[in-house]
Amino acid sequence: MPLLSFPGISTLIAKGVYDAAFPLHDVSVSREVLFEEWARYSAFYKYQPIDLVRKYFGEKIGLYFAWLGVYTQLLIPASIVGIIVFGYGVATVDTNIPSLEMCDERLNFTMCPLCDGACDYWHLSTACGTARASHLFDNPATVFFAIFMSLWAVLFLEHWKRRQISLSFSWDLTGIEEDEEHPRPKYETILLEKRQRNTSAVLYTIHFLDIYHTLTNCQSIFFSLCCQFGLTFSAVFGVIIYRITISALMAMSPDPETKSNVRVTVTATAVIINLVVILILDEIYGTVALWLTELEIPKTETNFEERLILKAFLLKFMNAYAPIFYVAFFKGRFAGRPGSYVYVFNDYRMEECAPGGCLIELCVQLSIIMLGKQLIQNNIFEIGIPKLKKLIRTLKEKEPTQKEKDGERPPRQWNLDYALVPFEGLTPEYMEMIIQFGFVSLFVASFPLAPLFALLNNVIEIRLDARKFVTELRRPVAARAKDIGIWYNILSGMGKLSVIINAFVIAFTSDFIPRLVYQYMYSQTGTMHGFIDHTLSFFNVSNFKPGTAPHSSDHGDITVCRYKDYREPPWSSDAYQFSKQYWSVLSARLAFVILFQNLVMFLSLMVAWVIPDVPKTIVEQLKREKKLLVDLFLQEEKEKFQLIQTRPLFWTSLCPESLGSRLLRNIRLLEEWIFKQLDLILPRCYHLAVTYVML
């Protein structure tokens, strides 16, 4: 039966007395209009009819779509700048000296083998492709773009703040205060059980329940979260092991065709495994977070939601980004050097980055995970599964309806709506968008096209969600909300995190700093010529550990091979130690991080400071309203004073006394309480008193 939720109904549903309680869809004009103007894909270029959405679904859902709209809208400039930055990369790839040098076969750098025994020496020019691809994403414009996107994130938050205030003004939400919520049914049940066991001290129990659960569950939650973290890390580590072993096995295969495709095959399959693992764990983590939050027995629904969101966010964030963090900051940094490689399980060498730098791998990883996650989540989880659920539901219902058909009654609206999927909260929708926001902001320095992909996804996402809400879900119970709640804090936290992560990506993952250092400190000509030579260290092949040197070589008699690192040459007194260049480049990288972080933080503060939180039009409107209201009240009170002789009114009985009491402060407690609450009314009383004196 359609019912407005009042305390009790949720308990009854939970106990199985009722099957469901939901408001009916409005089959009149509203739903039609919403479908026509909002839920069709062909309306993608239009602004959303937010006021209509709010009227139909309530403020909470209205705010979600408004937020999604603002986000999508602001992705447009970000995408454009991203395309320009990418275009700059494309345009300069043929004039970029480092990638030209890498492709130049005349320079003939003989590189040390990529695996022990089976692999041969190789020429750097064979990695020409990745070097050129790398330049598309790793060029000076990327640094500018990272700064731009950090400011963009601040701008987005500020813009949303303003929009939120405008909405809450026009939706009449300014005055709502959080009313005391009813305790959740679950909480009450547990309290009841406790009370039955120990009837003496109920009030004590309520308090004790909080502390008891906090203490006992803190442990289990902490432990469980650690387990989940462990699970994710072992998944990431598993994929690493997969990559290492498969590369090693494929390298050993005698087929030259297999050998040449090693890197492509391994990277592609590994990323896909990563993606699948992420998607599976995502679902598991959703359940785990729910279970953990149930364990805590939060008192109210809001409390429950906030804790659930925080936990689910932590788990899903880590799940989605752990492999990317690995590629960005750890891959290739613990591989050791020729003659002293790092081995896992005593047999397999730790993996290194592609010769073009880790950035291109980061870029591949990021784009595949982002695109894959969005496509699969959109198609399977948001379209496929609901459809499937609906199908199952209709199949189940078929038998009784068959019998009922004899009565020939046309299906009523509640029967139609009952067949729809129940609404399960906005958390998954927000979560998806927040994780996407992470892709757009956190690692944007390595993948300037991320905003574009996000934009394309969101244009579809809005209509997809709209369609789901209008046609596939039961109408949710309308809920008021002043703001988007904890999501704003999460967004703002991610914005802050993105500054430092982008600083590290530019400084450590990209080759931006080594290039600058080479140009201004080491280059004889002041140009980039010779940069590749400068980044490669020498290795004397006689220093290979027994059995690790190539078994056979097509390159003739090699005495010295090169590898990418800043180390002393074999003929130096402290051979293979980090060279002076290493330390100077490291200093430059760290200095860049400090400079970038503080500059961007300062600029962000300035942006947030310059943009006022409340739009000017609203400030003025509020002022005008206040004035009008005061005038109106004065007028009204004046009229009422004419009647003062006949009957004391509410105002008049209250005001003069309160004025006096404010001066004397000798009133009783209760009166004080009233007067404090009436503070808003008192200025009017004051005016009234003035009018009174003037009359």
Next chain:
Amino acid sequence: MPLLSFPGISTLIAKGVYDAAFPLHDVSVSREVLFEEWARYSAFYKYQPIDLVRKYFGEKIGLYFAWLGVYTQLLIPASIVGIIVFGYGVATVDTNIPSLEMCDERLNFTMCPLCDGACDYWHLSTACGTARASHLFDNPATVFFAIFMSLWAVLFLEHWKRRQISLSFSWDLTGIEEDEEHPRPKYETILLEKRQRNTSAVLYTIHFLDIYHTLTNCQSIFFSLCCQFGLTFSAVFGVIIYRITISALMAMSPDPETKSNVRVTVTATAVIINLVVILILDEIYGTVALWLTELEIPKTETNFEERLILKAFLLKFMNAYAPIFYVAFFKGRFAGRPGSYVYVFNDYRMEECAPGGCLIELCVQLSIIMLGKQLIQNNIFEIGIPKLKKLIRTLKEKEPTQKEKDGERPPRQWNLDYALVPFEGLTPEYMEMIIQFGFVSLFVASFPLAPLFALLNNVIEIRLDARKFVTELRRPVAARAKDIGIWYNILSGMGKLSVIINAFVIAFTSDFIPRLVYQYMYSQTGTMHGFIDHTLSFFNVSNFKPGTAPHSSDHGDITVCRYKDYREPPWSSDAYQFSKQYWSVLSARLAFVILFQNLVMFLSLMVAWVIPDVPKTIVEQLKREKKLLVDLFLQEEKEKFQLIQTRPLFWTSLCPESLGSRLLRNIRLLEEWIFKQLDLILPRCYHLAVTYVML
């Protein structure tokens, strides 16, 4: 005449129609009690009677003293930790290997001369004293203390936020909104002049005035601020020149007595000159900031005050800290190296830091400026000058009173109060404390006793200010204020700045990082033995430029001298270039800055997040109040409903209609305005409706 300020009186005073307008001092009990309980030095250990202060002087001044009280109270733990940290330095000075090594005469490091020609080589062990003193402030505990103080600053702000909310609750300030202020008389005058010149477009002019002044004055203000900055920097630079020249001159003097005291004499006199310059410029800058703000013609008094404070703060902050910044981050870094010194005016070598490190000089500079500024400002500016002013005033007044004495009338309260000094706002009081807060937080890593000195000063300062307010100033017009306004933002900004500055002080000014790097990277034994040797580079005396080698030496035949820097020795292939050690130490320093900054920022966020802004007691009290109020209203409305037949009341006529209109949204514009404003009342109406239905 004592008058409450209403629009017009300030204009009349400004035009000289009246001489002054002020509320009279209350000679009854209150002032006596305030003096006894608050304004006497012997009450220094007592809590301030803040409620009494607020009652006598108004909320704005009450908040200042409450803030000062919270700040002083929180300085107590900071001082204690500071003393412990200093105590740790004192306790370990005799076991500290680097300072023992510096004092060890057997090690016999022959250092390069400190000036050209006139100075001789010298033994490092002669700088034993400064090395030992340096250890008192530059030890591992200092790092801990810097982190502690950064968190302390956050804690202080959070604590104050809570206190402010408690106060605004108990002082009944929760509901006050900023009322529309009257324009300042000055602004109105200028508007009037403009209007007379161009009568046609008045409204246009108002708008135009804003833009016009913004545009024309922006230039002049920017220019003027630049001038002031230039003035400060030239003052600092002047002192540097003074130091360089005087040291050079004294070093050349034949008297050995003079020679040995060079450093002490020069440092002491230079710091005193710095101090005097700061005090003089401080007064000038106060006037300049006022003049600049007048130029802008801000519309309202609040606006005026905020702009004035911001400007005055910028100027005074820079003035007070410029010499300290110089010593912390610039001194000794541009001095060059033996054989290639940096010269100013072609003659004088840039100054270097003392052999014990720059930190000890920073410490001396900091303590003298801090103590001197406080003592002089307290004694001269806050006690001396007001007394002097009063004396002048009474001398001036004497003649007319002589004549009046014939009438033999006893002086009335307004005559007595008129003789007092007029109140000139809280800005100077706040400014003094904020600059002190800077000394306590910004450079605390170099001077752990700063909180102690601040505490001692403030204990006196509170009573001094109290005495001034109670006995020496005319009673200020009471003003309401919700919070301490822009000062909170300035404090919070300083807290943020202090994190990065302390990170740099520890990383670059102290020897903490080089010591760590030596211990874990270079030391053969894993101890600090040999650290001093490691920090000193070699210089071949034959590489001195002609005329710069010592004219005569007591040290016999020297071929190699040492200097403090990480450079390649003369026998290396790239002699005197920065060595690998230099770059590795630099990397470690920068890495420390990143680590420290992000760790402390993270911890600060956590602290701010964990401490709720509103104290729990107040949250509960508010809840209880709300409940009582709703109950009361329900009760009252129920009673009124009994009378509903006889006469329609204000509430009943309004509410049902509004309920309907909320659903229909077909009401007229004016009605909507009213209802929005009445949002606070509507929930009650709702309850009313419920009651109505139940009846």
